[in-house]
Amino acid sequence: xxxxxxxxxxxxxxxxxxxxxxxxxxxxxxxxxxxxxxxxxxxxxxxxxxxxxxxxxxxxxxxxxxxxxxxxxxxxxxxxxxxxxxxxxxxxxxxxxxxxxxxxxxxxxxxxxxxxxxxxxxxxxxxxxxxxxxxxxxxxxxxxxxxxxxxxxxxxxxxxx
Amino acid sequence: xxxxxxxxxxxxxxxxxxxxxxxxxxxxxxxxxxxxxxxxxxxxxxxxxxxxxxxxxxxxxxxxxxxxxxxxxxxxxxxxxxxxxxxxxxxxxxxxxxxxxxxxxxxxxxxxxxxxxxxxxxxxxxxxxxxxxxxxxxxxxxxxxxxxxxxxxxxxxxxxxxxxxxxxxxxxxxxxxxxxxxxxxxxxxxxxxxxxxxxxxxxxxxxxxxxxxxxxxxxxxx
Ligand code: SF4
Ligand code: SF4
Numbered sequence: 001x002x003x004x005x006x007x008x009x010x011x012x013x014x015x016x017x018x019x020x021x022x023x024x025x026x027x028x029x030x031x032x033x034x035x036x037x038x039x040x041x042x043x044x045x046x047x048x049x050x051x052x053x054x055x056x057x058x059x060x061x062x063x064x065x066x067x068x069x070x071x072x073x074x075x076x077x078x079x080x081x082x083x084x085x086x087x088x089x090x091x092x093x094x095x096x097x098x099x100x101x102x103x104x105x106x107x108x109x110x111x112x113x114x115x116x117x118x119x120x121x122x123x124x125x126x127x128x129x130x131x132x133x134x135x136x137x138x139x140x141x142x143x144x145x146x147x148x149x150x151x152x153x154x155x156x157x158x159x160x161x
Numbered sequence: 162x163x164x165x166x167x168x169x170x171x172x173x174x175x176x177x178x179x180x181x182x183x184x185x186x187x188x189x190x191x192x193x194x195x196x197x198x199x200x201x202x203x204x205x206x207x208x209x210x211x212x213x214x215x216x217x218x219x220x221x222x223x224x225x226x227x228x229x230x231x232x233x234x235x236x237x238x239x240x241x242x243x244x245x246x247x248x249x250x251x252x253x254x255x256x257x258x259x260x261x262x263x264x265x266x267x268x269x270x271x272x273x274x275x276x277x278x279x280x281x282x283x284x285x286x287x288x289x290x291x292x293x294x295x296x297x298x299x300x301x302x303x304x305x306x307x308x309x310x311x312x313x314x315x316x317x318x319x320x321x322x323x324x325x326x327x328x329x330x331x332x333x334x335x336x337x338x339x340x341x342x343x344x345x346x347x348x349x350x351x352x353x354x355x356x357x358x359x360x361x362x363x364x365x366x367x368x369x370x371x372x373x374x375x376x377x378x379x380x381x382x383x
Contacts, residue, residue, distance in 0.1 A: 067208035109170040111216040
């Protein structure tokens with residue numbers, strides 16, 4: 001097992017008090033995106049450092065999409081789909097769940113760490129739940145520190161290609 | 162088809178650790194169907210290796226290509242330019258495909274990205290089972306089309322061994338007893354009397370014990 005880079009965690013380079021983790025939230029059209037939209041309409045406050053990617057269904061999210069987000073430096077990824085049993089396409093969210101589990105294993109083996117990726121399930125009416133889940137992952141990732149991929153010194157980045 | 166499974170990310174990372182430019186080659190046939198070495202699996206492994214290497218402060222540039230079949234020169238030749246541009250190749254084909262690439266590119270390290278498992282079939286979604294060991298002298302006609310050489314844990318040609326329980330093999334309760342299957346199948350096709358036949362010891366000369374085998378079909382040779 002590869003050890004996670006030591007530059008993660010409290011006190012890591014680049015992590016000041018004002019450090020805001022970048023979170024990518026893949027939201028399914030029928031539940032999570034609607035819940036996020038509702039949270040917006042109700043003017044509920046949630047951390048602004050979450051970028052929402054609108055997807056037709058969580059079952060449409062390829063494992064590569066998530067890995068790509070991490071490779072490009074996302075600190076955390078949230079996949080938000082319908083409640084189990086409530087998927088508009090019947091079992092898209094159940095498939096997503098298995099894929100997320102697999103990507104979490106990959107992230108552990110790679111050294112990014114599984115805890116930066118999380119799947120949540122909620123219905124379209126649950127704006128408060130959406131806000132809470134976003135706050136939770138922001139909190140988790142804040143504790144983990146920045147994605148270690150971002151901490152590779154610029155020199156090595158140049159050497160890479 | 163040939164069934165394979167992926168090597169782990171740490172193992173592959175170790176295998177390619179001394180190379181800075183690596184070509185990952187997927188195969189579009191058996192290993193695509195068994196979800197081990199097709200375009201998607203290669204792409205996921207590329208992400209994983211790139212990130213793992215970057216975190217180890219030893220970045221790697223990865224190029225990926227998937228060809229229709231890695232066991233045929235006709236398709237392999239499309240790789241020439243990409244192989245030239247890279248220091249090493251990881252082949253996500255069965256062991257035959259890996260060796261075909263190694264033969265075609267004699268000056269380039271070619272590594273296996275998969276563990277080749279067996280000749281088998283898709284039993285249910287994402288579950289594959291072994292059906293044939295390629296023994297070179299097929300006896301399926303005697304056993305109702307169920308291979309005891311492969312599927313009986315004791316490879317018994319005159320079974321059953323007497324240890325099966327509730328249709329399951331005594332060696333592995335998760336596996337059906339091959340001889341129970343043979344018995345049922347012979348009954349279903351009206352050949353139960355074959356159970357009375359004593360099958361003589363198998364002629365293993367055509368099997369793998371004396372090294373790699375070769376098939377030559379004179380009528381198709383030019
Ligand atoms: S008898 Fe030999 S060739 Fe026939 S199925 Fe069994 S292992 Fe394969
Ligand atoms: S239980 Fe059946 S399959 Fe298992 S070793 Fe005995 S005869 Fe073979």
